[in-house]
Amino acid sequence: MIHRRWEKVLVPLVLTFFMTFFLSIFLTLNSVGLIEGFVRLWLSNWMLAWSFAFPVAIFALPVARALVARLIG
Secondary structure: OOOHHHHHHHHHHHHHHHHHHHHHHHHHHHHHOOOOOHHHHHHHHHHHHHHHHHHHHHHHHHHHHHHHHHHHO
16 A cells, blocks of 8 residues: 555545546647547647646645635534
8 A cells, every 4th residue: 555645645646647638638629630640749749738737737836725724624
């Protein structure tokens, strides 16, 4: 089992994995349609999106938690 201290890294890792996976499929299909070489183009776009989304999420999640805490507390 993975130690709980890794939660702050694993949550944004998994969250951004799924978000970028589905959004990149949708946006690539919307932009170019189902063309030859779609999977290669989509994977390239997905990896680029994930490489940006993960570090942003690491820094944005604490800010989002603090803002929500102010809103509800």
